[in-house]
Structures are given as structure tokens and as C-alpha cells.
Amino acid sequence: xxxxxxxxxxxxxxxxxxxxxxxxxxxxxxxxLLLLPWAADYEIKNIDVAIVDLDRSVYSQRLxxxxxxxxxxxxxxxxxxxxxxxxxxxxxxxxxxLEIPKDFERxxxxxxxxxxxxAVNAINGTMGNLGAAYAGQIIRRLNQNIRMEWFQMxxxxxxxxxxxxxxxWFNPTMNYQVFMVPGILAILLTMVGGFLTSLNIVKExxxxxxxxxxxxxxxxxxxxxxxxxxxWVLGLFMLTIGxxxxxxxxxxxxxxxxxxxxxxxxxxxxxxxGLGLFISTITETxxxxxxxxxxxxxxxxxxxxxxxxxDSMPRWAQWIAMGNPVTYMVEVMRMLVLKGSASYHVxxxxxxxxxxxxxxNSLAVWNYRKSS
Amino acid sequence: MNxxxxxxxxxxxxxxxxxxxxxxxxxxxVQRGEIFGFLGANGAGKxxxxxxxxxxxxxxxxxxxVAGYDVYHQQNQIKAxxxxxxxxxxxxxxxxxxxxxxxxxxxxxxxxxxxKQKIDALLHELAMTEEANTFVRALPLGWRQxxxxxxxxxxxxxxxxxxxxxxxxxxxxxxxxxxxIYNTAKSGITIFVxxxxxxxAEYCDRVSIMVDGRIEALDKPSILKKKYNxxxxxxxxxxxxxxxxxxxx
Amino acid sequence: xxxxxxxxxxxxxxFALTTEVKESKIAVLDHSKDEMTQQLLQQIEASKYFMIDxxxxxxxxxxxxxxxxxxxMVMILPxxxxxxxxxxxxxxxxxxTDATDPNLANxxxxxxxxxIRDFQERNYPQQELPMTIxxxxxxxxxxxxxxxxMFVPGVIAxxxxxxxxxxxSVALVREKELGTMEVILVSPLKKIMFIVSKAIPYLFLxxxxxxxxxxxxxxxxxxxxxxxxxxxxxxxxxxxxxxxxLGLLISSVTNSQQVAMLISLMALMLPTIMLSGFMFPIExxxxxxxxxxxxxxxxxxxxxxxxxxxKGMGIADLLKETAILIGxxxxxxxxxxxxxxxxxx
Numbered sequence: 001x002x003x004x005x006x007x008x009x010x011x012x013x014x015x016x017x018x019x020x021x022x023x024x025x026x027x028x029x030x031x032x033l034l035l036l037p038w039a040a041d042y043e044i045k046n047i048d049v050a051i052v053d054l055d056r057s058v059y060s061q062r063l064x065x066x067x068x069x070x071x072x073x074x075x076x077x078x079x080x081x082x083x084x085x086x087x088x089x090x091x092x093x094x095x096x097x098l099e100i101p102k103d104f105e106r107x108x109x110x111x112x113x114x115x116x117x118x119a120v121n122a123i124n125g126t127m128g129n130l131g132a133a134y135a136g137q138i139i140r141r142l143n144q145n146i147r148m149e150w151f152q153m154x155x156x157x158x159x160x161x162x163x164x165x166x167x168x169w170f171n172p173t174m175n176y177q178v179f180m181v182p183g184i185l186a187i188l189l190t191m192v193g194g195f196l197t198s199l200n201i202v203k204e205x206x207x208x209x210x211x212x213x214x215x216x217x218x219x220x221x222x223x224x225x226x227x228x229x230x231x232w233v234l235g236l237f238m239l240t241i242g243x244x245x246x247x248x249x250x251x252x253x254x255x256x257x258x259x260x261x262x263x264x265x266x267x268x269x270x271x272x273x274g275l276g277l278f279i280s281t282i283t284e285t286x287x288x289x290x291x292x293x294x295x296x297x298x299x300x301x302x303x304x305x306x307x308x309x310x311d312s313m314p315r316w317a318q319w320i321a322m323g324n325p326v327t328y329m330v331e332v333m334r335m336l337v338l339k340g341s342a343s344y345h346v347x348x349x350x351x352x353x354x355x356x357x358x359x360x361n362s363l364a365v366w367n368y369r370k371s372s
Numbered sequence: 373m374n375x376x377x378x379x380x381x382x383x384x385x386x387x388x389x390x391x392x393x394x395x396x397x398x399x400x401x402v403q404r405g406e407i408f409g410f411l412g413a414n415g416a417g418k419x420x421x422x423x424x425x426x427x428x429x430x431x432x433x434x435x436x437x438v439a440g441y442d443v444y445h446q447q448n449q450i451k452a453x454x455x456x457x458x459x460x461x462x463x464x465x466x467x468x469x470x471x472x473x474x475x476x477x478x479x480x481x482x483x484x485x486x487x488k489q490k491i492d493a494l495l496h497e498l499a500m501t502e503e504a505n506t507f508v509r510a511l512p513l514g515w516r517q518x519x520x521x522x523x524x525x526x527x528x529x530x531x532x533x534x535x536x537x538x539x540x541x542x543x544x545x546x547x548x549x550x551x552x553i554y555n556t557a558k559s560g561i562t563i564f565v566x567x568x569x570x571x572x573a574e575y576c577d578r579v580s581i582m583v584d585g586r587i588e589a590l591d592k593p594s595i596l597k598k599k600y601n602x603x604x605x606x607x608x609x610x611x612x613x614x615x616x617x618x619x620x621x
Numbered sequence: 622x623x624x625x626x627x628x629x630x631x632x633x634x635x636f637a638l639t640t641e642v643k644e645s646k647i648a649v650l651d652h653s654k655d656e657m658t659q660q661l662l663q664q665i666e667a668s669k670y671f672m673i674d675x676x677x678x679x680x681x682x683x684x685x686x687x688x689x690x691x692x693x694m695v696m697i698l699p700x701x702x703x704x705x706x707x708x709x710x711x712x713x714x715x716x717x718t719d720a721t722d723p724n725l726a727n728x729x730x731x732x733x734x735x736x737i738r739d740f741q742e743r744n745y746p747q748q749e750l751p752m753t754i755x756x757x758x759x760x761x762x763x764x765x766x767x768x769x770x771m772f773v774p775g776v777i778a779x780x781x782x783x784x785x786x787x788x789x790s791v792a793l794v795r796e797k798e799l800g801t802m803e804v805i806l807v808s809p810l811k812k813i814m815f816i817v818s819k820a821i822p823y824l825f826l827x828x829x830x831x832x833x834x835x836x837x838x839x840x841x842x843x844x845x846x847x848x849x850x851x852x853x854x855x856x857x858x859x860x861x862x863x864x865x866x867l868g869l870l871i872s873s874v875t876n877s878q879q880v881a882m883l884i885s886l887m888a889l890m891l892p893t894i895m896l897s898g899f900m901f902p903i904e905x906x907x908x909x910x911x912x913x914x915x916x917x918x919x920x921x922x923x924x925x926x927x928x929x930x931x932k933g934m935g936i937a938d939l940l941k942e943t944a945i946l947i948g949x950x951x952x953x954x955x956x957x958x959x960x961x962x963x964x965x966x
Contacts, residue, residue, distance in 0.1 A: 006478035010467065017466050020880055032891055035913075039895045041905040042640070042724035048904075089761065091938060092924075112751050118758040123931050125766030126640040126728055127902065132758045133731045143754045150752060160706050160745045162737055163713050166730050168720035169687055179721050191887070212462035215426055215533075216479050217452040287791065290882045295626050298783075298890065299633060307900055308638045309725055311645050311693075312768070317637035331690050338721045341688035348690075 003218055007226030015230055021196060025234055026241075029188045033181065033245050040180040047131050048094040050077040050085040057105035059146065063116070066142050067098065072134045082119075095121040096131055108146070170339045177250055182333035183306040185242040190300065190326055192235045193269045195293050197276035201227055202289040224365060228273050235269040236262065246337075255340025261332075264346060267353050268329050274360030275325075281367040300326040325356050377440070379404050379531050379562045380425060385434035387420050394420040396585035397434060402564060402578075404530070407557045409576030410566040411605075413613060417585040418566040419535060425564070426533050427451050439530050452480075455524035455532035455561075463520055465509035469500055472508060473523055480527035494522055514545035521552060525561060532556070534565040538572065550575050573605035581612055588612045623788065624830065627780045631834045634776045635842040639768020642728050646674035647694045648686045653702035661698070661740050670732040687719045694718045694729050762931050773844045774927040775899020777834055778860075778919045782893055785827050785861050787885035789868025793819065794881040797872070820865050827861040828854065838930075847933030856929065856939070859946050860922040866953035867918070873960040893919045899927075921945050 015021055049067060053060050068075050076094050079085040088094045099117040107114035118135050122128030171178055204210040213223060239262070246252040254261060276293065283289040302308075303317065304326040310318055321327045328349040335341040380402035387395040395417045402408045412418045423429040425438050427447035436442075441449040463472050470491060477487045495501045498518055508516060517537065525532050534553075538546045550572070557563050557577075565576070573579045573593055580590040589596055589612060593605055602608040647665075651658050665671050674691055677683065686692045697715040699705070705712040716733055718726040763770045831854065838844045846853065868885065875881050894900055896910065897919040903911055914920050921942045928934040936943070 002481070003479055006475055010464065010471070010475045013471065014464065014466050020883060028887070035910065036891060036895050038907050039901050039910050039914075041901060043905060044727070046904060090932065090934065108752055108754065112749075113753045113755060115755040115757055118756060119761055120758065122760035122763040122766055123927060124640075124771045124902065125760070125763055125768060126642075126724070128760055128763070129766055130727060130731060132760070133734075136756050136758070139754055139756055143752070147750060147752050159750060160710050160741065162706070162741050163711060164716060164734055164737055165713060166716045166718065168718050168723075168726055171720040171723060171726075174720060174723035174726070176723055179723065187891075195887075209462050209464060211428070211458055211460075212456070214428055215451055215454070215456040215458075216476070217448060217481070218479055219448075287878055287882060290886065291626075294886045294890075295629075298630065302634055302894075303637055307894075308640055308768075308772075309642070309645070309722070312639050312641050312643040313637040317633065320633070320637075334721050335688065335690065339688050339719070342685070345685075345689050 003222050004225060007222060008229060011226055011230045025192060025238060029238055029242060030245060033184055033242060034249055036184055037177040037180040041176045043176060044072050044130050044134055046074045047072060047096055048076045049073045050079055050088050050094040050097045051075060052079050052082055052085050052097060052099040054102040055100050055104035059105040060100045063142055066138050070138055089121055178252060178338060181246050181250055181252055182337045183330050186326060186329040186333045187301055188242060189235055189239060189265060190272050192231060192238055193272035194276040197227060197231050197273045198280040198289045198293055201280035202283055231273060232269050236266060239265050254337045256336035257343050260343045260346060261336045264332050264350055267350060267357060271325050271353050271357035271360060274357055274364055277364035278360055281364055300324050304330050306330050325353060328353055378402055380438050382436040383434060385424060385436050386432050387424060388432045393585055398587045400580055400590055402562060404562055405557055405560050406578060407553060407563045407576045409573050409579040411573055411579055412582035414568055416582040418582055422533055422535055422566055426454060426456055453529055455529040457520050457524040457537055458535045463508045463516060466507060468505045468507055469519060470504045476523045477526050482527055490526060498522060514541055517541060517549055518552060525556060531562040531564060536567055570606040570609050581609060583612055627784060627830050627834055630780055631776060631837050635769055635773045635838060638772040641766060641768045642670050642732060644672045645670060645693050645729055646672050646691045647696060648675050648677050648692045649673055650677050650695060650697045652700040653698055655703045657703040658698045664740055665736055668736055683717060693725060769842050769844050770931050771899055773838050773842055774930055775923055777926060778897060778923040779893055781860060782864055782919045783886060783889060785864035786868040786889060787882060789823055789865045790871035790881040790885050791878050793869060793872035794875060794878045797876055798878060823865055824861055828858060831857045844930060846930050848929035848935060852936060853929050856925050863918050863946050863950045866950050869957040870953050873957050892917060897923050899923050918949050
């Protein structure tokens with residue numbers, strides 16, 4: 001116990017004297033939490049549109065007006081031909097072309113039907129699809145209005161129609177920042193836990209102080225605890241800072257149990273630190289440790305469901321995601337902070353992360369040999 | 373353990389790494405209060421031997437006891453009863469002098485009150501009271517050396533192992549360092565020191581010279597010089613090392 | 622290791638990253654359980670967008686369904702679904718989404734709407750209202766709406782950026798640590814020559830990495846390379862040069878290898894992912910971030926590589942982006958050389 005307290009004193013002193021670590025733990029999360037969530041915005045708005053109006057009628061103008069006044073779209077260009085408009089798609093000045101053919105109005109009133117053409121840049125498939133869908137919505141609504149001006153619509157709908165209403169829970173303002181913040185918090189926790197722990201231990205290996213420790217009566221588990229505890233404390237501290245910033249900058253208040261949140265985070269940190277420890281036992285230099293950690297970290301971050309949904313991944317990738325502790329942290333963060341999910345939903349995650357922590361830390365301790 | 377028994381006993385101690393035999397059946401005894409020098413070229417096996425004796429490495433075969441404890445099964449007891457100073461001095465550069473002493477003293481179980489006193493006494497002895505709050509990385513090499521040595525013996529161990537303690541330091545500082553070693557030995561602490569500086573061999577009570585993993589000579593420096601008709605230990609070594617396959621000196 | 626990493630990354634990310642909706646799990650509360658609803662549910666199940674995870678029996682279960690980790694949307698089918706449609710010509714389906722991911726929620730609702738409309742068409746074909754505006758839409762460049770078209774070029778830019786910058790910065794700092802840098806710098810060798818001579822082997826290595834990644838993208842991930850391959854390599858070489866100069870700059874501000882690495886990886890990673898445009902559309906970002914993204918070299922390279930691969934564009938169309946990358950390289954080099962001169966002064 002006593003040995004541990006001396007070890008911890010030394011560790012904390014060293015951590016606070018290391019400028020790189022300080023910057024990582026304090027400045028980096030703050031900056032990233034403040035800036036990055038604003039980047040994450042898939043909302044359909046301000047799509048640049050090119051209009052090719054070959055009809056120039058009252059109705060075509062109405063359609064153009066509707067598009068113009070919608071927040072989804074921004075009129076940029078008026079062209080005389082589809083081909084000319086395409087040039088703007090190619091240099092990405094516009095992302096959507098609406099072509100209203102000649103005799104649009106006449107066909108509509110006399111032939112009962114006419115057609116408009118939408119071409120949308122679908123390299124980003126999801127956005128393209130949504131953009132076209134919203135344009136479609138606007139057109140259909142205008143269509144209905146025109147019909148009602150011409151016909152007395154009967155009380156009963158003459159055709160069979162299924163209407164669909166939608167409600168959005170947990171995030172009624174459809175705010176993207178709110179969605180990203182917990183995820184970014186999870187990433188930051190991971191970086192402190194996994195990265196820094198492994199770096200720290202390997203640094204001792206490199207300098208040689210580890211050998212000095214090996215000769216002393218310090219036991220294996222003391223040494224490891226001495227390395228884990230400070231970063232564990234710092235990790236939880238960072239979580240607190242993160243939550244405070246989330247509140248101040250984004251107005252996010254955890255809707256679920258905060259106790260559960262800290263409890264899970266504490267367990268999660270143990271798991272990532274176990275990973276960091278393990279990496280430190282198999283690498284000799286800080287460089288190697290960094291490289292290996294980073295290799296896994298990028299995978300862990302991108303395959304965690306933070307940016308893209310796990311459901312959309314191929315089966316084998318989903319398995320990888322299920323074996324990725326970050327996935328669980330991100331989900332728990334979102335569930336507890338955003339959805340206010342009842343705590344029992346998180347039991348599964350706790351169980352998984354507990355097993356992770358157990359396996360990883362055991363592996364690390366087993367691997368860490370003081371005497372060769 | 374009574375005071376007439378040797379503090380270190382090694383019999384046929386061997387360490388192999390795969391097919392490479394680093395230490396080949398060495399046998400010797402070290403008496404209490406002795407300054408025992410372990411000489412040899414780089415790669416001769418000195419460091420490996422010392423690591424086995426300090427509980428850092430398990431021998432492949434042979435026997436050894438340190439301070440009465442067995443190197444195979446009682447490594448923790450060995451560690452608690454020895455001091456150790458390694459080549460890189462292993463002080464924490466980002467801690468102050470005082471903090472380093474505090475840390476190691478605490479690790480070796482010195483009670484806090486006593487530790488505070490010891491720190492002040494030590495700083496005074498080393499004439500480093502002014503530098504108590506200086507970071508170790510700002511200290512000149514010679515000072516670090518002395519500090520590391522003092523820390524190695526802060527808990528009054530029976531034996532202290534010094535692994536190439538004078539590397540990279542000028543001769544005057546080396547001389548001063550050896551004075552510290554003398555004083556320590558006089559107080560009853562056994563010194564086990566490895567070095568590849570042959571002139572330091574003269575300072576030891578007894579010296580063993582390792583070549584290719586085996587002990588080729590073991591005696592007082594004066595006797596060895598007579599035996600090999602050499603004017604200096606350097607000469608002795610050159611004669612012994614002529615047939616050596618490993619290392620350079 | 623240096624080659625293995627990008628290969629594993631491109632395969633993993635190329636296949637796994639997409640914002641497309643596939644097999645999204647939904648729950649259904651079916652108050653009718655009649656022939657029609659069964660039919661509708663079958664169609665939903667059959668679509669690649671959705672997977673019916675479970676059927677719930679009462680509205681009280683909706684909350685816990687959405688609070689959990691799996692269900693992204695609950696579809697509520699009202700009582701007497703078939704009867705209402707047949708006799709009152711109208712009925713209402715309610716969709717409730719887990720909108721923590723607003724994008725997913727919107728997309729999922731969109732697809733659900735599509736399926737319901739199709740269902741309606743199939744059961745009551747050729748219902749025509751007077752005065753109908755028909756809509757024909759065309760998805761340009763990516764008719765299958767494949768996510769990889771967006772993500773693979775993005776991941777390529779990301780990987781190149783990280784690996785090249787890190788490689789150079791660490792290698793150069795190592796030279797500093799070893800002291801060999803000093804030796805060279807005091808020699809009469811012109812700084813530029815020194816830098817160039819250091820850069821060439823890394824350029825070469827990186828081009829090999831590019832070749833590997835591109836072949837994997839083309840053959841394994843089915844991402845087209847519509848434009849000129851030579852042009853693609855030339856632009857990649859340019860971007861590699863930019864990354865090398867960035868690595869150079871990093872190496873000039875630190876003397877420790879691990880700090881060099883830390884900066885190259887940690888400091889660059891998140892901004893490159895989030896601001897280069899492949900993950901999130903730049904036009905949606907607030908002004909400040911748009912400005913910052915202009916300074917992220919990967920952003921420009923991403924446009925270039927995307928345009929060449931997916932749109933098949935040539936040098937004439939990419940003049941602006943190419944010029945910007947050249948500009949970056951020159952500026953970064955100039956600053957680094959300036960810093961080296963400082964060291965010697």
C-alpha cells in the first residue's frame with residue numbers, strides 16, 4: 001500500500017510536468033469538443049441548384065419560386081440547356097439540376113400530365129438521394145396545390161392513399177452537434193486511456209528506469225497499478241470537463257443516469273488502459289508503441305459507429321465493430337446522454353467491457369515480466 | 373545470516389540464451405565488507421552475471437545465494453536487501469533531487485519521518501543542499517552519479533551492486549566516486565562492482581576477470597600482477613584476453 | 622508494417638464505411654394484423670434497407686424499444702388498416718424514429734416512404750389524379766448510391782496524409798537526434814538539395830503505397846477510375862510532396878521523435894477526418910470551419926482524387942486545386958527551410 005502511494009506521488013508529479021501530456025489531456029479535448037461537432041452536419045440545406053426552364057410559364061415560375069424559398073435549396077444558376085447546366089455540376093458549383101421542359105404548363109393542363117427532370121450529384125449517395133427526395137416533396141406539394149385550384153376536391157379522397165406521419169424522438173430539433181458530442185467525448189477518453197498509458201510505460205522502458213524499478217522490492221502489480229491509476233483518474237477528470245463543456249457550449253444535459261455514465265466510463269477506461277498496457281509490453285520503443293496504438297486507434301474510431309452506422313457494414317465488419325470497445329462507449333454515451341435510456345439497457349455493454357478489461361489486463365500483466 | 377558467512381556465493385552459475393552461453397559455470401564467493409570487482413571486456417558476461425545475482429534474471433543452471441537468499445526462489449527478498457546502481461544511473465530526470473531520494477527511500481520502506489531526516493543528511497553530505505529542488509536533468513554527470521550511488525544505499529543494504537557506475541566521467545570525478553565507495557565499504561556494506569576500466573581494478577579488494585563467459589582469474593590485484601608479471605591490471609587483462617573470442621576492451 | 626497498415630486500413634474502411642442505409646433494424650406495432658399489413662411487412666422485410674427486428678404489442682413498449690441500442694425506427698400500423706383503405710380510401714401509418722442520428726432518421730423515413738408508396742402502387746395500380754406532375758430523377762456518377770464512391774477516395778487521402786507526414790517527420794527528427802542532421806547542414810550542400818535528397822526515397826515509398834491502395838480500390842472495392850491513371854499518379858505525387866513538406870515542418874519544431882509522431886498522428890487525425898469533406902459536407906459547416914478546412918491539404922486532394930476517379934475529370938478542370946496544393950508545398954518548404962537556417966545561425 002505504502003509503495004503504491006509513493007509510486008502514485010511520483011507518477012502524478014511526472015504527468016503534470018510533461019507539457020505534451022498536459023496539452024493532450026486539457027487543451028486538445030477542449031478545442032476538439034468546441035470545434036469539431038460543428039463540422040458534423042448532414043442536414044440537407046443550401047443545396048446549390050441549377051434551373052433549366054424551357055417553359056417560362058406561370059407554373060414553371062411557381063415551381064422555381066417554391067424551390068427558391070425552400071431552405072433546402074439555393075438557386076445559383078439559370079441555364080438554357082441541360083448540357084450547359086451539367087458544366088456546373090462538373091465543377092461542383094451546383095449539385096442538382098431541375099429541368100422544366102417546354103410545354104410544361106400546357107401539358108399539365110391539357111394532357112393531364114407532364115414531367116420534370118431532376119439530376120443530382122450522387123457521389124455522396126445519401127445526400128444525393130435525400131436531395132432528390134426533398135425536391136420531389138416540394139414538387140408534389142405544388143402539384144397538390146395546383147389540383148386544388150382546379151378541382152373541388154371531394155371530402156373523400158377519390159383514390160386510395162396511405163398517409164405517413166413521422167415523429168422524431170430524443171432529438172426533435174434534429175441537431176447534429178448534439179449527436180456528435182458524446183461520440184467525440186468517447187474518442188477523447190479512449191485516447192487518454194489507451195494511448196498515453198502505453199506511451200508512458202514504454203518511455204520508462206526506453207530510459208531504463210524500468211530496470212531500476214525491477215531491482216527494487218516493488219511488486220509487479222504495484223508498478224502496473226501505479227501506471228494505471230493516475231491515467232484512470234485523469235480520464236474521469238476529462239470526462240467531467242467534457243460534460244461541462246458539452247453543457248456550456250451545446251446545452252447538453254445527460255438525460256440518463258450520471259452515476260451509470262461514470263460507472264461505465266470507469267470500467268471502459270480500465271479496458272482501454274489494459275489495451276495500452278498490453279501494447280507497451282510488446283513494444284520496445286515509444287515509436288513502436290505509438291505506431292501500433294495508432295493503427296488500432298484509427299480502426300477503432302472509424303469502425304465504432306461514431307460516423308457511419310454499424311448496421312450498414314458487411315457482416316464481418318460488424319463483428320469487428322462488436323469486438324471494438326469504442327463501439328460500446330459510443331453507444332453508451334449516446335444512450336445515456338442523449339436518449340436518457342433506462343440504465344438496464346446498458347448492462348449488456350457493461351458486461352462486455354468488463355470482460356474486455358479482464359482479458360486485456362490479465363494478458364498485460366502476464367506478459368509483463370520483470371525477470372526474463 | 374552470521375557475519376562470517378560470505379554474502380555472495382556462486383557455484384557453477386550459468387546463463388544461456390538459446391545456444392549462446394553468456395555466463396559459463398562461474399564460481400566465487402564474496403566476503404562481507406569487500407570491494408569485489410567484476411572485470412571483463414564488453415560482452416564478456418559481467419552484466420548478465422550481475423543481473424542473475426540481483427534477482428533480475430533467472431540462471432539456466434548452477435547455484436547462487438545473495439545475502440543468504442536463493443536466486444531462484446527468493447528474488448523478492450534479495451531485492452529488498454540489496455542496492456543497485458545501473459549504467460544509466462536511472463534517476464528520474466523530470467523529478468528534483470529531493471523527490472528522487474524521497475521516492476526511492478519510500479520504496480525501500482524507510483518510514484516517512486526518518487526519511488525526511490535522511491534526505492537532509494544526505495543532501496548535506498553530498499553538498500547538494502542548494503540543489504535539493506533542481507531537476508536531475510540539470511545536474512552535471514558526476515553529481516548524478518554520486519546521487520545515484522547514495523540513493524542505492526539509502527536503506528542500508530548489506531550489498532550494493534554497481535553496474536559500470538563510472539561511465540563517461542572524467543578521471544578526477546571517478547577518483548572522488550571511488551572515495552565514496554571506500555567509505556561505504558568501511559561501514560560494512562559489501563560492494564560488487566562491474567567495470568571495463570582496468571585501472572579501477574586497482575581500487576578493489578579482490579578482482580575477477582571474465583573472458584568469454586568464464587572467470588579466468590580471481591584474486592587480489594597485487595597477487596594477480598605478480599602472477600602475470602604485469603605492471604598494471606591492464607597488462608594482466610591484455611594477457612588474459614588474448615585468446616578471447618568475444619568483446620573488445 | 623509501413624505497407625501493411627495502409628492495406629489493412631483501405632480494405633477495412635473501404636468496405637465498412639458508408640452512410641447508406643442497409644438492414645436498419647426496426648420494430649413494428651401492428652394493430653391490425655390483417656392480410657394487407659402482412660403484405661406490407663413482407664415488402665419491408667424484403668427490402669435491403671430494413672430488417673424487422675421485432676414485433677411489439679403495445680404502445681408502452683415503444684419507448685424501451687427506441688431507447689435500446691438496436692431499434693432505429695418504430696412503425697405503427699393502425700387498427701382496421703385494410704378496412705379503412707377499402708372503405709374510407711385512406712389510412713395512416715406512423716413512423717417514430719430514434720433521431721439521435723438525424724441523418725439516419727431522415728434517410729430511414731425517406732426509404733420507408735418509398736416502400737409505402739411502392740406498396741400503394743402495387744395494390745392500387747394506375748390510380749390517376751388529374752394534373753399530375755411526374756418526376757424523373759437521375760443519380761449522376763453513382764446511380765447505385767454506393768457509399769464507397771465517397772469514402773474510398775476520402776480514406777485514400779486520409780491514409781496518405783497520415784502515413785507520409787508521419788514517416789518524414791519521424792525520420793528527420795531521428796536524424797536530428799542522432800546528430801547526423803547537423804553534419805549535413807554545415808556542409809556546403811545546399812539546403813534544398815538536402816531536403817530533396819531526403820524526400821525522394823519517401824516519395825518513392827509513398828507512390829508504391831498509392832499504387833497498392835488504388836489497385837485494391839479498383840479491384841477489390843469496385844471503385845472506378847474513370848480518369849487518366851497517369852494524371853492520378855501525378856496528382857498523388859504532388860500531394861505526397863505536400864505531406865512531406867508538412868512532415869518537414871513538423872520535424873523542424875521538435876527534437877523528440879515521439880512528439881513528432883504525436884503531432885503527425887494525433888493532431889492531424891481528427892481534423893483531417895472531419896474537415897476534409899469526405900465524412901461531412903463542407904458546405905454545411907459554419908463559416909469558421911469552412912475557412913479552416915481550406916487549410917487542410919487533404920481537403921483539396923480529396924476533391925482532386927474524387928473528381929479523377931469518379932467523374933473522370935482532367936487537368937483542365939482541376940487547375941485550381943492543383944495550384945493550391947503546389948502553393949501549400951512551396952509555403953511549407955519555405956517555412957521549414959527558414960527554420961533550419963535559424964538553427965544554424
